[in-house]
Amino acid sequence: MSTLPARAERRCHNAVNPLHSCLFFSPDLGAELGKLGFEDPSAVYFATRAAAFGPVGAGTVTATFYNFNPALVAEHVPAVWSVASPEQVLGARLRAADTTLRRLLGEEFIASDEMAEAARLALRATEACTPHARPLYAAHAELPVPDEPHLAFWHAATLLREHRGDAHLAALLAAGLDPVESLVSHTATGKGMAIRWILSSRGWRRTDWEAASDRLRERGLLVAGEEPALTDAGTALRAEVEEATDRMDRAPYEHLGAEGVERLTELGRGFLFTAASNGAFPSEATGR
Numbered sequence: 001m002s003t004l005p006a007r008a009e010r011r012c013h014n015a016v017n018p019l020h021s022c023l024f025f026s027p028d029l030g031a032e033l034g035k036l037g038f039e040d041p042s043a044v045y046f047a048t049r050a051a052a053f054g055p056v057g058a059g060t061v062t063a064t065f066y067n068f069n070p071a072l073v074a075e076h077v078p079a080v081w082s083v084a085s086p087e088q089v090l091g092a093r094l095r096a097a098d099t100t101l102r103r104l105l106g107e108e109f110i111a112s113d114e115m116a117e118a119a120r121l122a123l124r125a126t127e128a129c130t131p132h133a134r135p136l137y138a139a140h141a142e143l144p145v146p147d148e149p150h151l152a153f154w155h156a157a158t159l160l161r162e163h164r165g166d167a168h169l170a171a172l173l174a175a176g177l178d179p180v181e182s183l184v185s186h187t188a189t190g191k192g193m194a195i196r197w198i199l200s201s202r203g204w205r206r207t208d209w210e211a212a213s214d215r216l217r218e219r220g221l222l223v224a225g226e227e228p229a230l231t232d233a234g235t236a237l238r239a240e241v242e243e244a245t246d247r248m249d250r251a252p253y254e255h256l257g258a259e260g261v262e263r264l265t266e267l268g269r270g271f272l273f274t275a276a277s278n279g280a281f282p283s284e285a286t287g288r
Contacts, residue, residue, distance in 0.1 A: 002250060004261060009253040010246055012261050013164055015268030016122060019101070020157035022275055023093070024048070026100040032092040036084040042072060042203070047080040051089040052139035055081040064135050066169050067179040072203025094146065097154045104275040105150070116149040118267040121260050122156030128255030129159060134166035160252060167248035171241045180204055180212035185221065188228035189238055 023029055024045060033044045050061050058074040065073070084092075102110055109115060123145065131138035140162050146152050172182050183202065186192040199209060216222035221234035230238065253261045 002254065004250070004253055004258050007246065008258065008261050008265075009250050010242070012253055012265045012268070013160065013249070015265045015272060016157050017161045017164075018272050019268065019275065020154060020161045022104065023097050023100055023154075026096060028099040028103070029093070029096040032096040032099075033084075033089070036088055036092055038080070038083055040076065042201075043076045043080050043083070045201075046073065046076050047084070047086075047089045048093050049136075050077065050080075051086040051093065052136075052143055054086050060135075064166075064169075066172070067183050067202055069203030069208075075203075090143070094151060098148075098151060101150050101154060104278045105271060106274070109271065109274060110150045114267055114270070115153060118264060118271070119149040119153040119156065121256060121264040121267070122153055122160065124260065125252040125256040125264070126156050126159045126163075128251040129163045130251065133170065134163055136162040137166050163252065164245060164249040168241070168245045170248065171244040174244065175237055175241050177237075177241070178212070180208050181216055184209060184212045184216060184228055185230065185234060185238055188222060188230045188234065 029048060030038075030041070030044055033048065038044050038047065046061055046065075049065070050056060053060060053064075055078060058070065058077045061077045062068065062070045062073045080089075105115075126141075129137060129141065131141060137159060140159055143155070145155055177185060183192070183198055183204075187195060187198065192198070195209065198204070199206065213222055213228060216234065217224065219233075220231055221237060223229045223231050256264065
């Protein structure tokens with residue numbers, strides 16, 4: 001029995017995770033990786049997120065990133081490690097996180113007691129994260145915690161994001177949703193990313209999207225029509241996926257306690273409002 005209010009862990013994740021993921025929309029990341037010799041945005045993404053694994057091959061990235069076309073992954077991995085080592089990429093990533101957060105939040109927020117408090121709370125939550133069956137979390141958990149509070153907060157947000165993300169992939173597998181079906185059904189909830197952006201960033205073709213849509217319709221999960229929309233059964237299945245993810249991701253937030261979760265959520269929302277006001281998330285990624 002959970003000691004937390006209903007969906008408290010999800011609300012906290014939604015407040016904290018964007019402070020991790022904004023890095024991947026930041027021009028600072030491309031600039032730092034560009035200094036190492038990276039030019040292609042997909043290569044930047046794969047190298048940045050996979051660097052904690054070490055110089056792995058395409059199979060590891062395909063398995064752990066889940067919804068990317070294996071052909072796109074193989075186009076860039078392991079070639080990215082001939083451009084720069086994982087250690088160099090991790091250093092560039094942290095520098096980009098520093099400049100991104102300073103630009104989006106401002107120096108007053110960076111040096112505030114609230115940022116130091118958020119870092120302490122988020123790191124405390126990560127004490128209850130578990131590595132089994134969570135490869136991306138486990139790889140990142142071996143990285144050192146940065147000294148500066150805003151980077152310690154970003155590091156903790158990364159751990160919490162990957163811990164939940166690994167659980168989410170298990171929930172998608174249990175629901176019988178393959179990579180493209182997962183993308184289509186998520187978009188059909190009305191909360192997903194723009195279809196054109198998904199196809200270009202994940203490496204799938206429109207025919208892949210249409211084939212996945214047909215499979216979902218055959219299962220009674222998607223209604224007929226050009227724009228994806230879920231049936232009642234599809235809505236119920238996506239709700240089950242999110243609820244299963246919540247269950248598997250509850251431990252860090254139970255460890256933090258209801259009061260700590262509420263406070264971290266409050267702090268995260270405050271940071272998020274400021275970051276969003278300063279252009280943290282491009283409209284092409286979020287718009288329909």
